[in-house]
Amino acid sequence: MGYHHLALAAKDMQAIHHFYEEVMQFELVKVEVGPSPQGGWAKHFFYRMEDDSKFIAFWEMHDMPGVTDDFETNLSKAAGLPDHINHISFDVNSKAELDERRQRWQAAGYDVMEIDHNWCHSIYTKDPNDNLVEFCLTTRRFTEEDRTYALAQLSTETPTFSKPPASVTNHAANDEATTGGRAEFAALGRRDN
Incomplete structure (x- = not known):
């Protein structure tokens, strides 16, 4: 469903x-x-x-009572959370489609962050509401080991950290790409050149 x-x-x-x-x-x-x-x-x-x-x-x-013009549209900011916590993710069916989406964002003037999470490959930017938007390609099937680990993390107070991303690449709106570094989601969005 x-x-x-x-x-x-x-x-x-x-x-x-x-x-x-x-x-x-x-x-x-x-x-x-x-x-x-x-x-x-x-x-x-x-x-x-x-x-x-x-x-x-x-x-x-x-003209809704109690709704002011300065309401916060960024879901994470409204909740007092870091930018990457609340986000909207859409699926793609292939790496070629993911690359096409990234290129479309860049051509429209948006900076893009690309992350290989080891089990999915994602690209991120910000929409006009300042919400983080993602296209995501699942790159492998989940195993019983994945499920066992996930269930164990529900109740543990001393978690075993997941493997870090295989790569993080920042793509500027003008097609420049830099790899490495940390995922800095707050700086994403449209460049007004």
Whole structure:
């Protein structure tokens, strides 16, 4: 069973639309517009990710009591957490598709971090809401050993740390790449040259 949609608030719907339709290549297929139960009104935009069963959606709110213009859209910042904790991850089917997504982000002016996690390969950038967005390719099947380790970590107070990433590469919007170093998610996003 998968999820139907993830819904997030947006401050700048035009920027969100550009990112998710033009850069991410998701298609705006539906909007619901109507009054909000607490007053005011809202638009609820749905972007199709593949077929008509998976969507990412955004709320544009108007005149809602108690909702100010300065609300925090970054999920991690709103919770007082480091940037990488709350993030949105989308799957890809091949390394070629992952590379194509990275190149598309860079061509659109976004810095990209690429990490080989030893069991999946990921690329990251920030969306206009300042949320960390990921495309991820699972590169191996999980084993019974993986499950045993995961179950043990539920209750241990002295965990055995996982193997560090095989590689971390930072790709600048202009196609420069540097390898090594730490994963610094806060600096990702669009460059306004």
